[in-house]
Amino acid sequence: MRVTKKIKAEMIERLESVYHDTKSALEFSNPxxxxxxxxxxxxxxxxxxxxxxxxxxxxxxxxxxxxNMGIVKLEEEIHDCGLFHNKAKNIFNTCEKLCNEYKGQVPKNYEDLLSLPGVGRKTANVVSSIAFNRPAIAVDTHVFRVSNRLKLAEGTTPAEVEKGLQKAIPKEKWSKAHHWLIWHGRKICKARHPLCQQCPLNDLCPSASLVN
Structure with missing residues (x-):
């Protein structure tokens, strides 16, 4: 099945219709x-x-x-998040850089965000999009999986998928579409047992007959 621009546009329209009011599930009060x-x-x-x-x-x-808390105490506080040694190191080093170079504030500039320890394209895109209202598509495991299955954007790396999504989705919808794809991956297009029969994109999806 060849996924044309018209089909991709229909996919985005349907995702928007179903997930239009979704947002990040993470709780936060500032950047x-x-x-x-x-x-x-x-x-x-x-x-x-x-x-x-x-x-x-x-x-x-x-x-x-x-x-002031110190890295040992920080590790204790985040130990139940997994990979806590590495995460604590990145958070602590990021805090040092924020205090030393940015007056304790998260920088708005994308390249500055990428310079922070532990911050890759996905994290920088999420912060840019949600905290600073800039068009961005963060490719996490859900976005990567759903995009490839739908052939909305194919790639073997998150960066490749990000570029493909930027071409397939109007720029003004990038940030919102990020959430649509995430929630579709969580609720319907699951990694092991996708609920294809319940999927609103079933008739458009080239993978629907392959994952069941």
């Missing part, structure tokens, strides 16, 4: 809390991240407070 939450979300559910950040931010909700 710094969002940044920390996204770093913690690697290989961890948003539900678990929210449990961890509720506890952490009651004690330390700024870069300076986390530095």
């Amino acid at each position: 710094f809390e969002l940044l920390v939450a996204v770093i913690l979300s690697a290989q961890c559910t948003d539900v678990r991240v929210n449990i961890t950040t509720r506890r952490l931010f009651k004690k330390a909700d700024t870069p300076a407070k986390i530095l």
Whole structure:
């Protein structure tokens, strides 16, 4: 099945219709809390991240407070998020850089975001999109899987899929479409047992007959 531009446009229209009111499941109140939450979300559910950040931010909700807490205590606070040694190191080093170079504030510039320890394209795109209202498509495991299955954007790396999605989706919808694809991956197009019979894109999906 060849997925044409017209079919891709129909896919986006249907995803928007179903998931138009969705947003990030992460809890945060400012760009710094969002940044920390996204770093913690690697290989961890948003539900678990929210449990961890509720506890952490009651004690330390700024870069300076986390530095005062110390890395050992930080590890204790985030240990239930998985990969906590590496995450604590990245968060702590990021806090140092924020305090030393950005007056304790999360930078709005995309390249500056990428310069922070532990911040890759996905994290930078999430922060740029949600915190600073800039068009961006963050490719996490759900977006990567759904995009490839639908052939909305094919690629073997997140960067390749990101470029494909940027071509397939109007720029003004990039940030919202990021959430549509995530929620579709969570609710319907699951990794192991996709619910194809319930999928609103079933008749358009070239993979529907292959994953069942």
